Amino acid sequence: MTVSVNYPEEFKGFAITDPKDWASPKLTSIQPKIFGPNDVDIEIEACGICASELFTLKNEWSHDELACLSSTYGPKCQIVGHEVVGKVVKIGSECKTDVKLGQRVGLGAQASCCAKEDCSRCNSGNEQYCPQSVGTYASRYPDGYVSQGGYASHVRAHEQLVFPIPDGIESHLVAPLQCGGLTVYSPIKRGIQDILDAGKEQPKVGIIGLGGLGHMAVMISKALGAEVTTFSRSNAKKDDAFKMGTDKFIATGEDKDWESKNWDQFHLILNCASGTSAVDLDKLLKTLKVNRSFINVGLPHVDEKFEISPFTFFKNGSTIGSSCLGSRAEAIELFELAAKHNIKPWVETIKIGEEGVHEGLTRLDQGDVKYRFTLVGFNEYFGTGK
Incomplete structure (x- = not known):
């Protein structure tokens, strides 16, 4: 036609x-x-x-x-x-x-x-x-x-x-x-540019959600030189994540000790999930290094909210932010x-x-x-x- x-x-x-x-x-x-x-x-x-x-x-x-x-x-x-x-x-x-x-x-x-x-x-x-x-x-x-x-x-x-x-x-x-690609590229680049410029260590980036946004975030983070960890609720997408280039994979619903194993690990965590129900900010922020950020790009239904205790921020001076396009x-x-x-x-x-x-x-x-x-x-x- x-x-x-x-x-x-x-x-x-x-x-x-x-x-x-x-x-x-x-x-x-x-x-x-x-x-x-x-x-x-x-x-x-x-x-x-x-x-x-x-x-x-x-x-x-x-x-x-x-x-x-x-x-x-x-x-x-x-x-x-x-x-x-x-x-x-x-x-x-x-x-x-x-x-x-x-x-x-x-x-x-x-x-x-x-x-x-x-x-x-x-x-x-x-x-x-x-x-x-x-x-x-x-x-x-x-x-x-x-x-x-x-x-x-x-x-x-x-x-x-x-x-x-x-x-x-x-x-x-x-x-x-x-x-989708630009939406994740901007916060990744801005979030780890200081580490790249210093050249003293490899940036460590955590990507939450291996979907339309997250799978591109994995590829882009790797291309920028980061060590990438993918967070997902189960191991269903584990093989795909490694094919895309992730270095590590965490199934938060199956590994009960993931939080303690990854304390003080990440320079940036990027949330690409389009829902908030499985995002445990109190646990995730503890895996950030001092003064590093959790950035949200996945936008859920207008009625969904994040929940977090203010005490979570005290331990590492972490911040929560967002990024637009x-x-x-x-x-x-x-x-x-x-x-x-x-x-x-x-x-x-x-x-x-x-x-x-x-x-x-x-x-x-x-x-x-x-x-x-x-x-x-x-x-x-x-x-x-x-």
Whole structure:
């Protein structure tokens, strides 16, 4: 099946109009947001499926109405997808980055920031924390348009968040790096950079959860030179973890002495699990070295919470933090690292289409994935890529 797209007047993609229909997005024509002078249009060829899309489609990250349903401008439907790889087909008149027409690029979970000279965050490599940040989907622009994502023929984004991709990495493999990979790369790099710079010891990193985020965190930590320990509830994924490069594996539900065996071990612990029920912070923080951090990147249902005793912090001065996405500079670093070290996320490809999107979302919801899905075949389906 091939559909026609009247670009640039319309984009076409797979959208829902009600969270009850989260598993069955339908092919929909949408009006793009107004093209700005710093915008770039990407003709999509591949897009990863991320767990955050399930939370968004189900409206489980908010108690408010899904943003698109109260949109004042633009379509009253929601297309998700924020691990985009494609070709640049339009560049705004004031674009200053090195993005070129016809270039293969990526787009992650952020589609816009202010990029102003007086923005302390945009000008310090922290544009992901810009107060005017707009997500790639389900996020409002200043004019009220609700952003639409990458399960589509095209996507429109600010040049600052459009990343050139080096040759040598296949599109279906680099797609998950746009969001999932960048989300773990940023805190890992920031969390162990001082150890790497000092050069006196090998950084020791603990990764909680060997899923869509965690399996990439293992690979990236190893590529950066760390000794990696994977935490999981059971030994079910132990063999996979070692194939990915982990040095050690801890099954917290089966080894009752794991806490005492790993006291004072880690420079960084990164939580990639999307639930909090199995994360015992009181035990985990004790395995950190003095003044080191537990960083959370896995976001659960809006009603889930962490529990911890304040007394836990006293013994080693440990800290708890979080990390949001990553910067443009970090994205480019990550892709170069992936090319250099042959980092290949474990990916199963699915052809884009209503059936393919349904399959990917429902299987991800059931945990039937090892460890990422990438939607492919966009050019064939939408009649693009010419």
